[in-house]
Amino acid sequence: MAHVVFTQQLKRFTEVPEVDTPAATLREALQAAFEINTRLRGYVLDDQGHLRPNVVVFIDGRRSHERVRLDDELKPDSQVHVLQALSGG
Template identity: 50%
Template sequence: MARIVFTANLRRHVDCPESEAAGSTVREALETVFRNNERLRGYVLDDQSALRRHVAIVVDGRPLTDRAGLTDPISPGSAIYVLQALSGG
């Protein structure tokens, strides 16, 4: 199963411990986690089920490419990091 890690800056706002989930895409793995944590879904995804602008996902060291569909492929050994994007100057 893929490992899903929510960084400390997200955990400060929402209870989201590290998890493991099966799936062949980022969306499938996240949906497994969201089934038990609807509040987290609302923080990570917008009302169109796309990744919120202030959230970033890195899969196996690479930034997510499909922010709308979350169709980037994963494998059972994948590491998915979900983090709050930072900006400013």
């Protein structure tokens, strides 16, 4: 099963579950996490269901390039890391 991990920075705002899921796409994997904690969705996706500008996803060590459809394919043993970009000075 694909394993989804969220940055601990989000933990300041809401629960960040680690999820093992049989999802075949990034969107399905994210949805599995949102089913555990619905509040997490608003921190990761915008109102149109696209990745927020300050969020980046790595799948098996490679940056996901599909921010709208989120249809990046996952392997059964994929490692998905959802990170929140930091800004400021």
